[in-house]
Amino acid sequence: MSRRVAPVALLAGALLLAGCGSGDDSAADLSVSGAYMPQPVSDSMAAGFLTVTNAGGTEDELTSVTSDIGEVTAHETVDSAMREAKDLTVPAHGTLVFRSGANHLMFEKLKRKPRQGEKVTVQLHFAESGTVTVEIPVTSATYSPKTGH
Template structure:
């Protein structure tokens, strides 16, 4: 191998290493936006609900497929139909739309809490999607009766 070939190989290896370091890790960055995330203070350590609005500003629909949290090993996605809640495997997050997880409706259920958070605490949750990367969210623990006003259609993104 001559000196020129050695230099070309060195440059090629340097470029390959730079590309690998600069973010070709295989992880997909999520474009989902989460607003208004909260958890009413749980009554006991048996269960709690998580509520938020997940916005999808992209042109591609996605699905919320799960969630994880250090506070519970069993997080479930629940839908509410005819005033009955049931666990589902996923929920649609429409393209250029939103998925509302709210009291009396769809929500994330924390089963078998490892501790009982108090008002003012923050609960970390990682949301998992079918195609987007995961999103870490902090749910602020609110009073048990807290129920935010639903934003009107004209309110836009002002939160």
């Protein structure tokens, strides 16, 4: 009897392991869209905007942002006041939006002033997904996307 049970147990184990593969919906699956930086009017500060989309079934956290152009921090607006955000959640099957008047990236102590037509490289550091590198195009100072982001 034990000879017949063993193949069934092996098959059940194999099916269980197959369910844990990359096709499962449990991991965060991040992508970035709509990135832009209005050409800064200041020589030392700029803002950046983008949308992080998580198509996966697990939330992730943006823990920091880095760039070779200067110091970068994520800011949030709470009760009409801007403050640095330590960690921002990207919900499962959701988005984290950085837009004018709300969450945004703040670039300070710029090593050079970005000009329209250039791209600024940033690294978004996530708790679970690691680092995502984004090329942010520098737009006109008055650029306002149609989507509001």
